[in-house]
């Protein structure tokens with residue numbers, strides 16, 4: 300039973316960006332509102348610095364659970380443009396595990412998903428966070444659902460949506476996401492640091508071990 304609980308994840312789009320990484324690491328350590336923020340990491344693309352990426356991912360993994368955030372086309376183009384989306388997820392999972400990193404959550408870039416990707420994620424034992432309870436600002440395919448189910452922990456709120464919902468109704472299970480790149484903006488950082496303690500009065504931290 301998940302009960303009235305909340306999960307906070309960060310789509311780590313630019314883990315090689317020094318400021319975005321420092322701000323994210325600070326949040327992982329501070330645990331605002333008592334939440335263990337789960338970074339969903341985009342693995343390095345061709346030409347990106349793997350050694351620095353791995354050092355940062357290992358540091359994040361030492362602070363709590365981590366997840367995989369696949370960008371199919373490039374750092375700045377999340378959705379697939381061709382090829383084999385499920386194959387890329389398989390390769391990234393194998394690469395992470397080959398480097399001693401064990402992601403617990405998965406979120407497809409640009410909210411993209413398909414049956415094969417979902418099967419790879421489920422077979423790997425990851426909790427899928429790609430589905431949303433809101434209509435995402437992208438064209439189909441995306442997966443819209445009403446709430447959690449076994450192996451699925453849909454994303455329910457962006458930071459802006461949470462700020463508006465804190466004065467109103469919240470679903471039993473709240474899953475807030477933000478981007479590491481948002482942390483470079485002082486106003487957004489402050490909004491997050493203000494919102495999470497307020498959220499914690501209404502939703503206790505969700506234990507991802509209770510999802511599967």
Ligand SMILES: [Zn+2]
Nearest residue numbers: 310312377408
């Ligand atoms: Zn992304």
